[in-house]
Amino acid sequence: MKVEAKPEVQSGPVQKTGADLLVESLIKQEVDTIFGYPGGAVLPIYDALYKARESFDHVLARHEQGAIHAAEGYARVSGKPGVVIATSGPGATNLITGITDAMMDSLPLVIFTGQVARTVIGTDAFQEADVIGITTPITKHNYQVQNIEDLPRIVKEAFHIATTGRKGPVVVDIPKDISASPYNAVDTEADFHLPGYQPTTKPNPLQVKKLAEALKKAKKPVLLAGAGVLHGKATENLKQFAERHKLPVTTTLLGLGSFPGDHPQALGMAGMHGTYAANMALYECDLLINIGSRFDDRLTGNLKHFAPKAHVAHIDIDPAEIGKNVETHIPIVADSKEALNQLLVQATESPTIEEWQQKLEFYKAEYPLWYNRPEKAMTAQWLIETIYKESNGEAIVTTDVGQHQMWAAQYYTFAKPDRWVTSGGLGTMGFGFPAAIGAQIAKPNDIVIAIVGDGGFQMTLQELSLLQEKKIPVKVIIVNNEALGMVRQWQEKFYDERYSQSILNIQPDFVKLAESYEIKGLKIESQEELQQLLPELLASDEPVLLDCRVLQEENVYPMIAPGKGLHEMIGVKR
Amino acid sequence: MKRIITATVQDRSGVLNRITGLFQKRQFNIDSISVGQTETEGLSRMTFVVEVEDSQKLEQLMKQLNKQIDVLKVSDITDKAIVARELALIKVVSNGQVRSEIQGMIEPFRASVIDVSKESLTVQVTGKTDKIEALIDLLRPYGIKELARTGLTAFLRGHQPQVAEFNSYTQVK
Numbered sequence: 001m002k003v004e005a006k007p008e009v010q011s012g013p014v015q016k017t018g019a020d021l022l023v024e025s026l027i028k029q030e031v032d033t034i035f036g037y038p039g040g041a042v043l044p045i046y047d048a049l050y051k052a053r054e055s056f057d058h059v060l061a062r063h064e065q066g067a068i069h070a071a072e073g074y075a076r077v078s079g080k081p082g083v084v085i086a087t088s089g090p091g092a093t094n095l096i097t098g099i100t101d102a103m104m105d106s107l108p109l110v111i112f113t114g115q116v117a118r119t120v121i122g123t124d125a126f127q128e129a130d131v132i133g134i135t136t137p138i139t140k141h142n143y144q145v146q147n148i149e150d151l152p153r154i155v156k157e158a159f160h161i162a163t164t165g166r167k168g169p170v171v172v173d174i175p176k177d178i179s180a181s182p183y184n185a186v187d188t189e190a191d192f193h194l195p196g197y198q199p200t201t202k203p204n205p206l207q208v209k210k211l212a213e214a215l216k217k218a219k220k221p222v223l224l225a226g227a228g229v230l231h232g233k234a235t236e237n238l239k240q241f242a243e244r245h246k247l248p249v250t251t252t253l254l255g256l257g258s259f260p261g262d263h264p265q266a267l268g269m270a271g272m273h274g275t276y277a278a279n280m281a282l283y284e285c286d287l288l289i290n291i292g293s294r295f296d297d298r299l300t301g302n303l304k305h306f307a308p309k310a311h312v313a314h315i316d317i318d319p320a321e322i323g324k325n326v327e328t329h330i331p332i333v334a335d336s337k338e339a340l341n342q343l344l345v346q347a348t349e350s351p352t353i354e355e356w357q358q359k360l361e362f363y364k365a366e367y368p369l370w371y372n373r374p375e376k377a378m379t380a381q382w383l384i385e386t387i388y389k390e391s392n393g394e395a396i397v398t399t400d401v402g403q404h405q406m407w408a409a410q411y412y413t414f415a416k417p418d419r420w421v422t423s424g425g426l427g428t429m430g431f432g433f434p435a436a437i438g439a440q441i442a443k444p445n446d447i448v449i450a451i452v453g454d455g456g457f458q459m460t461l462q463e464l465s466l467l468q469e470k471k472i473p474v475k476v477i478i479v480n481n482e483a484l485g486m487v488r489q490w491q492e493k494f495y496d497e498r499y500s501q502s503i504l505n506i507q508p509d510f511v512k513l514a515e516s517y518e519i520k521g522l523k524i525e526s527q528e529e530l531q532q533l534l535p536e537l538l539a540s541d542e543p544v545l546l547d548c549r550v551l552q553e554e555n556v557y558p559m560i561a562p563g564k565g566l567h568e569m570i571g572v573k574r
Numbered sequence: 575m576k577r578i579i580t581a582t583v584q585d586r587s588g589v590l591n592r593i594t595g596l597f598q599k600r601q602f603n604i605d606s607i608s609v610g611q612t613e614t615e616g617l618s619r620m621t622f623v624v625e626v627e628d629s630q631k632l633e634q635l636m637k638q639l640n641k642q643i644d645v646l647k648v649s650d651i652t653d654k655a656i657v658a659r660e661l662a663l664i665k666v667v668s669n670g671q672v673r674s675e676i677q678g679m680i681e682p683f684r685a686s687v688i689d690v691s692k693e694s695l696t697v698q699v700t701g702k703t704d705k706i707e708a709l710i711d712l713l714r715p716y717g718i719k720e721l722a723r724t725g726l727t728a729f730l731r732g733h734q735p736q737v738a739e740f741n742s743y744t745q746v747k
Contacts, residue, residue, distance in 0.1 A: 136592050137599050141643045144587075161643060196584060196646045320637035323630065 015182035018148045019048035022112070022179065024188060025155035027055055031083050033074060033441060035059045035067040039087025040127060041114025044179040046085075059441065059470065062462040064091050066434040068098025069460065072107050073398060073438030076421045079233070081108040081162050082438065088114040088176075089127030093134065097428055099169050100138040104425025105254060106231060108167040110158050115144065117177040131173045140168030145175065148183045157192040165199025166318040167231060199317060203334035203342050211289065211313045211330050212347035215245065218287035218311075220356045223247050224270065227254035227424070228292015228316060232336030235259070235417040238291065241340050245350040248360050250278035252293045253409055254424040261413035262393075267360060268369070271299040272560050273406040276367035277360055279566040282307050284359075290314045292336045295325040296425065305565020315339045369410050370573040372554065376526050380404055380479045380550045383530065384411040387449060387477065390534045395419065395447040398436040400456030401427035403485035406556045408451050430459030436474045437466050447475070447538055454480040454504060464517040467543035475537060476545040478510060481552045489555045494562075514545035521545040576605065577632060577652045578728055581620045582612065584644040592642060593620065602626065602635055606660075606725030617646065621727045623703075651728060655735055658728035662706045663688075664697045667717035676716065683709045694719055 022045060026034075034056050038046045049056060061067035064086045071082030082102075086095050092113040102109045116125040132144050141161050143154045151174075158170040215221060229238050235258050242249050242265055249259040250267040259266055268275035270282055279301075282288065288310040293299065295314075300306040306326060313330035314322045322331040332339055371381035384407050387395070397412050398421040399405040405422055414420055421439055423431040436450035457478055467474055479485075487502040514521025522537075524530050524546055537544050557571030583589050590609060597604050605623040612619045626632045632650065639648045668676055673695060677687065685699035699709050703726060710721065 132588055133591065136588070136595050146587075194643060197643045318641070320634065320641050322637075324634055327630070 017044055017048065017180055017182055018151060018174070019044040019179040020051070021148065021151050021183060021186060021188070022155065022174070023048045023052045023055075025152050026083065027052070028188075029155065029159045031056065033057045033059065034083050034085055035061060035071040035074070035438065036085035037061055037064050037067055037087070037091060039091045039114060041088035041116060041176045042085055042091070042112075042174075042179070044176065045112070045114070045174070048179075057441070059437070059466065061434065062465050063460065064094035065097055065430065066437075066460050066463040068095050068109070068111070069101070069428075069431050069434035070438035070441070070463070071109055072098060072102050072105075072431070073421050073435030074442045075102075075107045075109060075438075076435070077396060077418060077439040078442035080442075081110050081159060084109060084111045086111070086113050087127065088116055088131070089129045091127075092129055092131045092173075096134065096138065097426070099135060099171065101423050101426040101428045101431060102169040103138050103140065105423065106167045106227065107169070108162040109169040110162050111169060111171045113171060113173050114179070115173045115175040118146070118175045119177065121175065131171065135171045138169075139171050140166075142171040142173065144173040145178050148178050148181060149186050151178070152186065152188045153190045153192050156190075157194060160192060160194070161197065165197075165201075200319070200333045201317065201335040201338055203315070203332045203339045205342065205346070207330055207332045208339070208342045208346050211332065211343065212349075214287055214311055214313065214330060215289070215347050216349045216351055218351045219353060220285045221245075221247055221287040221289065221351060221353065222267075222281045222285040223249045223259075224252065224282070224288060224290045224293055225249060225255045225258040226252045226291065226293025227258070228336045229255060229258035230292075230417055232292065232317070234291075234335075234337035234340050237337055237340035237344065239263075241343055241347075244344070245347070246353070246357065248281055248357065250274070250281055252296070252299050252424075253422065254420075255293060256409060256420045257414040257417045258292075260415045262415045267364065269409055270566075271296075272301065273410065273556050273558070275364075275369060276558060276569055276572045277363035279560070279569060280363050281360055283565070283567040285310045288312045290316075291339070292316060294318075294321045297325070300325065300566070301560045301568075302563055302565045305567060367572050367574065370557075374551070376528070378525070378527055378530065378548060378550045379554050380407045380481070381411050381554070382527065383477070383479060383548055383550060384408050384451065386527075386530060386534065387451070388412045391447055391449070391538055393419070395449045395538070396421065396436075396439050396443060397449050397451055398422065398432045398439060399451045400429050400432040400453055401486075402429070402453050402456065403481070403489065403554070403556050404451055404453045404479035406486075407479070410556075429453075429456035431456070433457055433474075433476060434460050434463045436476070437463060437470075437472055440472050440474050441470070448473075449475045449477060451477050451479060453485060454478055454482060454507060455484045458508075461513070464514065464519060464545075468518050473541045473543050475543070478545070478547050479550055480507070480510070480547055481550050481554070482507060483552055485554075486556070488552075492555070510545060510547035519543050519545055521547065523547045523549070525549045575626060575628075577624050577626055577650055578656070578658065578726065579622045579624060579636070579639070579648065579650050579652075580729065581622070581639055581645055581649075582647040583618050583620060583642075584646065585611070585616050585618045586644055589618070589644045590620075592644065593639070596638055596642065597624075600635065600638055602631075606723070608725040608727045610727070619727075619729075621725070623726050651730055655731040655733070656728050657731055658702055658726055659700050660703055660706055660726045661698070661700045661724045662710070663720075663722045664699070664710060664713055664718060665694050665720035666697060666713050667693060667719055668695045669693065672716060676713070679712055680709065685709060
């Protein structure tokens with residue numbers, strides 16, 4: 001039997017509850033999209049949302065993890081905070097992966113979790129979990145609401161903290177009795193007061209001057225652009241700065257698109273699976289200007305060999321990132337855009353670097369990315385290159401983690417900013433598909449492609465429901481090699497080909513699976529098939545799932561083996 | 575190296591947990607920690623004694639503490655002119671014969687006996703860490719039945735002399 005949602009019957013004046021207060025606060029924050037999943041402890045909130053259903057688009061994921069990854073995709077692409085609601089206990093704990101992911105990649109999220117009533121908190125009540133204790137190490141900040149009067153202030157603070165400085169997730173835990181109780185005269189205009197939180201956005205002019213001086217004298221400078229450039233919406237400023245001095249630019253995985261990948265000065269991505277030119281530039285440089293990257297170990301390789309001869313300048317909005325991994329000579333705490341604008345004013349003299357440019361040009365030409373090109377069968381690299389061509393580089397691409405992610409990073413050139421949504425810091429399988437849903441909700445008119453592995457997709461594929469229900473035209477492309485590819489690759493290289501639990505012998509029929517959700521599904525086995533179908537599929541405003549069968553034994557190259565330095569890449573074409 | 579670090583924090587539930595969690599997550603080893611209210615309502619002061627490997631780790635610790643939303647101010651006061659005190663309660667095995675011997679021994683430390691029973695007496699002592707340790711060493715041969723220490727609490731002296739005028743606080747090695 002189908003339960004129809006009942007129209008609301010008003011019988012006399014109903015006193016407003018904490019949940020209504022929350023909803024009002026969300027409207028004040030201009031929230032229009034909520035990703036969530038209802039449950040016992042958030043019933044009052046969902047009732048209040050029902051009353052205010054005109055104000056919100058609620059995205060009902062089929063698992064809380066799907067909801068929060070979708071919110072991450074939404075936040076990354078829209079620049080607005082992603083709002084998530086989940087119930088207490090299991091609802092909240094199902095969010096943990098997404099919260100950690102957002103923390104690692106500095107994505108602004110505001111997460112509301114239900115909590116059992118205050119009277120039973122601490123008694124191991126039904127569906128109770130210590131959400132504050134669990135989320136303290138994985139949030140920028142968190143709150144448990146103890147008084148209904150505090151709710152408007154806490155919501156304001158939560159949105160402020162999530163979206164300013166270094167962005168990140170903020171959890172607000174709301175006991176059920178708070179959301180269910182009526183309230184009297186609450187000052188909803190109450191302003192927040194955060195004396196311990198004053199992010200620095202403007203750079204210290206003296207430090208900028210130091211950098212300008214260092215740049216003038218440099219013989220081998222290189223710019224390293226991270227996600228901070230994208231978060232600070234500073235891509236134009238970066239381009240202007242790089243072009244003025246003709247500086248070579250490399251990006252991190254999350255910084256892809258911060259500088260046009262097809263620009264003549266672009267060296268491509270650096271790091272474990274970066275280009276030879278980018279990694280050698282980092283190894284040989286005498287001045288490294290890092291803008292908004294946190295020197296992750298997947299970027300630096302063995303720190304002993306990271307930029308060993310370089311004077312290091314580090315621009316970051318989070319002072320704690322400066323000097324954390326790499327010794328920094330010129331620290332600049334600032335928003336990327338403010339810093340670059342200052343640099344554009346102060347750094348007027350260009351260095352003389354023709355020799356360096358020629359050397360890097362030589363690296364680029366002599367040691368490009370490469371892959372095997374069988375005649376008919378598809379390789380993942382070819383697949384992604386073809387998607388790039390067919391989508392004119394315009395599509396928003398989301399991925400999980402693993403081989404397909406690295407290939408997408410290598411072969412979807414990312415000439416434009418904010419086209420790339422991936423789980424960098426945490427490396428979360430199951431991220432890509434729900435993130436694509438969130439990205440598509442944020443940008444309904446763009447082509448959104450979820451490039452996922454057969455392994456990761458099976459972690460969150462239940463969100464296929466949303467494509468049909470919400471008319472979301474996401475194109476799901478499964479790079480299917482019937483294996484946990486990156487695990488398989490490491491086992492091949494470093495564990496003597498002992499493929500322990502990395503070969504997925506049993507697969508669902510992905511086409512039938514798509515069809516069961518009333519979505520078009522296609523299995524593609526050759527280059528020809530893909531070339532025939534792809535243009536039409538990308539142009540269509542319907543969702544589609546492509547089960548693309550690629551060669552299993554392909555590896556991601558070049559690579560830096562664990563413990564090795566940037567100059568010790570293997571699998572470089574010579 | 576051992577450092578004395580103070581932090582002024584908002585007096586909110588979970589703050590101590592947040593701070594100790596940070597130490598744990600970032601692999602810092604806390605020697606002692608003491609917390610209490612300050613002169614300002616709603617603000618608490620924490621004093622940590624922490625073992626850090628080098629100045630780079632120390633800088634990272636200070637920055638991470640500063641990053642916490644509830645933390646208003648963080649200072650490393652190790653090398654400043656400071657007042658630092660710890661309280662220890664020491665229950666020592668004693669009978670009538672040694673009682674006066676112990677009394678005499680603790681007197682120069684300005685420690686006092688605050689509880690006596692047939693088999694033991696309890697000494698209270700306040701002071702710098704090395705003074706307390708010296709007293710404990712003296713009392714150890716008698717047999718220490720129980721020992722409780724509060725951890726160091728400290729702040730800056732009213733007057734900060736110029737660098738040349740004083741030797742840095744050496745009780746913290």
